[in-house]
Amino acid sequence: MLTGPKKYPRFLLLAFCGLFILSGCREEPKKIVTSAPVTFTKEGDLSLLKGGSDSLIVQLDIEIAEGEYETQTGLMYRDGMETYQGMLFVFPEEAYHSFYMKNTRFPLDIIYIDRDSTITSIVKNAQPLQEKSLPSTQPVIYVLEVNAGLSETWGLQVGDQIRFTRE
Numbered sequence: 001m002l003t004g005p006k007k008y009p010r011f012l013l014l015a016f017c018g019l020f021i022l023s024g025c026r027e028e029p030k031k032i033v034t035s036a037p038v039t040f041t042k043e044g045d046l047s048l049l050k051g052g053s054d055s056l057i058v059q060l061d062i063e064i065a066e067g068e069y070e071t072q073t074g075l076m077y078r079d080g081m082e083t084y085q086g087m088l089f090v091f092p093e094e095a096y097h098s099f100y101m102k103n104t105r106f107p108l109d110i111i112y113i114d115r116d117s118t119i120t121s122i123v124k125n126a127q128p129l130q131e132k133s134l135p136s137t138q139p140v141i142y143v144l145e146v147n148a149g150l151s152e153t154w155g156l157q158v159g160d161q162i163r164f165t166r167e
Contacts, residue, residue: 038078040085044166046144051118051159058084058154060146062164065089074145076103081147088164089143097143098135101126107148111156112136119160122151 043064048057061084065071071089075081091097094115101108110123121137125148136143144162 046164094141109151111144113142
């Protein structure tokens with residue numbers, strides 16, 4: 001008749017604990033996580049106009065980033081855009097804004113635009129995967145990102161303007 005806990009020899013207890021610990025240390029095969037590439041989705045049209053003349057410089061298809069998640073993610077994790085594509089960030093209010101290129105895989109021109117739709121500053125050739133802050137020089141409500149070098153190719157200048165429509 002047993003009146004207390006069953007006693008096991010100490011070595012059996014140690015062996016059991018050792019096997020338990022070692023079984024948790026098995027190396028599992030590494031899983032490769034892949035995701036579908038993020039592709040451009042046209043959400044509107046944007047015209048860049050010569051300041052003071054309304055002369056059309058270029059017409060772009062745009063993707064519009066609004067809301068916290070979209071404006072924080074922007075063009076991250078993408079492999080590129082076509083020449084006549086851009087991303088327009090629309091903020092709820094005019095303020096100083098700063099961008100960086102963390103997790104952005106291709107160089108960009110970042111164009112800051114005020115509430116009157118006037119370009120206030122341009123950061124040219126922002127380099128991929130950099131965390132350096134690229135701030136606006138004054139309060140803005142829109143920011144347009146295009147492939148690096150295009151602002152120069154198109155001859156964009158502070159004072160030029162934008163007009164955009166949503167689809």
